[in-house]
Amino acid sequence: MNTIAFPQKSSWESIIVRPVADSSTLMAKVKSVLDEVKQQGDTAIQQYTKLFDGVELSQFTVTEEEIQEAVHVLDKDLKLAIENAAANIRSFHSHQLKSEPMVETMPGIQCWRKSVGIDKVGLYIPGGSAPLFSTILMLGIPASIAGCGEVILCSPPDKSGKLHPAILFAAQLVGIRKIFKIGGVQAIGAMAFGTKTVPAVYKIFGPGNQYVTAAKQLVQLEGLAIDMPAGPSEVCVMADETAVPAYVAADLLSQAEHGPDSQVVLVSTSSEMINQVKLEIEKQLAELPRKEIAAIALSNSRAVLMNTIEEAIELVNAYAAEHLIIACNNAESIAEKIVNAGSVFIGNYSPESVGDYASGTNHTLPTNAYARMYSGVSVDSFVKKITFQKLTKEGLISIATTVEKMAEAEGLSAHARAVSIRTK
Structure with missing residues (x-):
């Protein structure tokens, strides 16, 4: 993790830049897979599932028996944790759907607006090195609140042709029963174009690797909606001398372990804090099961020493982080000055991982500086607003x-x- 001290404003652009990969060959590969799925449907999905996931499946639909087996075998403490998180997420999101009043703009002219759930939505849930069952809660619950007519879920199978029990438990908990063992680009293609097995949807949600992200961008060009542009996960921690170095290091590592292309940024007004955090990172990194992945991410990351808290706020707003942690004195007043961030975590006792799982806010957030103009997923993401007028x-x-x-x-x-x- 490189340290940059008192940078001139003219150099800020190089500080806030994200790692960039050459996407030209990637897009060509992804397009060829999408084209085959569009033309050959289930046959292409079977071929690519064998090629990419290493398993042959005669059918992709998860049966009710498989769902019930997952409910039975999943650890009861994990089931309770998922249920608690779901309750918080539902509580927070349930307040987002509100009826709007009818407005009489002139005598005899009535105008109003109504939220209507998108009829058909598709959720993509990664299931490789880390099955992200928490994302099912983050997407399935607001879809349910919005009143979406049909919600389908795709996730890649393991080598035995199954989905992780936690994925199936979370899906049935939020009312999703149309679940398919399909991953990667072929899953995005199936939901976008429809096959004999998988119904086509109007909007696709969910994170994924660079191939999934590219696939979502390409099907968007064909008229399908997606949740938002997405890139590797990221966190920015703003810390002064009142922060706890061990906490800050843990927050940075919790994001770095997502993947080698993740990025973490520390912005501080204290050189001593930066040095202590770096020492803590070395200590904690050695204990992580995913330390090799986190180490690569850290090599793309940086600590920035600023002169004043005002300059730090300005740099943080320029960076527009997916996750922003404010571990500073007067953290709440600083938070009021934040205009670009996906989600903000205020104070020493607000770790980003709580928002990832269970506080209630949504963890599907804009990355790669898209927080400058995009919001995270909410109930609004699953509805369309129809205006009415009567004269x-x-x-x-x-x-x-x-x-x-x-x-x-x-x-x-x-x-x-x-x-x-x-x-x-």
């Missing part, structure tokens, strides 16, 4: 001249006539 005869007469004048000025006489034919 009385008197209401139409009162607004007729306004509409006619504007339509005629734009050269759209039929628009004007649609009003005047009713009022004259």
